[in-house]
Amino acid sequence: KAGVTQTPRYLIKTRGQQVTLSCSPISGHRSVSWYQQTPGQGLQFLFEYFSETQRNKGNFPGRFSGRQFSNSRSEMNVSTLELGDSALYLCASRRGSTLEQYFGPGTRLTVT
Amino acid sequence: KNEVEQSPQNLTAQEGEFITINCSYSVGISALHWLQQHPGGGIVSLFMLSSGKKKHGRLIATINIQEKHSSLHITASHPRDSAVYICAVRSETSGSRLTFGEGTQLTVNP
Numbered sequence: 001k002a003g004v005t006q007t008p009r010y011l012i013k014t015r016g017q018q019v020t021l022s023c024s025p026i027s028g029h030r031s032v033s034w035y036q037q038t039p040g041q042g043l044q045f046l047f048e049y050f051s052e053t054q055r056n057k058g059n060f061p062g063r064f065s066g067r068q069f070s071n072s073r074s075e076m077n078v079s080t081l082e083l084g085d086s087a088l089y090l091c092a093s094r095r096g097s098t099l100e101q102y103f104g105p106g107t108r109l110t111v112t
Numbered sequence: 113k114n115e116v117e118q119s120p121q122n123l124t125a126q127e128g129e130f131i132t133i134n135c136s137y138s139v140g141i142s143a144l145h146w147l148q149q150h151p152g153g154g155i156v157s158l159f160m161l162s163s164g165k166k167k168h169g170r171l172i173a174t175i176n177i178q179e180k181h182s183s184l185h186i187t188a189s190h191p192r193d194s195a196v197y198i199c200a201v202r203s204e205t206s207g208s209r210l211t212f213g214e215g216t217q218l219t220v221n222p
Contacts, residue, residue, distance in 0.1 A: 042212055099208075102157065
């Protein structure tokens with residue numbers, strides 16, 4: 001069974017631009033969570049989607065948004081990028097009936 | 113004070129040594145996760161616990177709900193165990209949201 005995939009793996013953007021990251025969960029998994037990892041703040045929860053609905057949201061500004069499609073694939077968008085948005089963005093999927101999460105390899109975003 | 117505290121932050125061991133990483137948390141939880149992150153960023157879920165003890169190969173994880181404390185043990189450590197180990201909790205009130213510890217950087221020397 002294929003694991004969680006994320007695209008792109010690496011991305012360089014300029015301040016003020018926007019970016020969209022994609023996450024494809026394991027087949028059969030209906031929940032996708034997004035996390036941000038930075039050297040200063042560590043891992044932080046961004047949001048979770050289940051069956052196309054946002055179920056939970058972390059403490060991030062409205063510039064961070066996401067959505068989930070009917071095939072459970074999810075995207076997150078960051079608008080008006082700031083230098084502090086440079087981070088590893090990880091997504092994780094789970095079946096929905098369990099709490100066990102499976103992480104993707106991450107997208108490393110650099111904002112210059 | 114962070115909701116999840118790990119110790120030590122850094123740990124260096126010789127191959128073969130028994131290793132313990134500790135995690136304390138301050139909220140009621142529905143589950144605690146131990147994660148492993150290798151250089152490059154990929155995260156692997158090692159254990160999910162809500163009570164007792166779990167074992168997988170050379171790894172053992174325990175949790176004491178009353179004391180709000182969990183430990184991850186590695187027996188007969190090997191250089192390939194070198195990674196960052198992260199404790200994360202799912203609180204009773206936060207639904208699916210995970211709160212993470214700062215991680216423990218483990219280096220096992222041959």
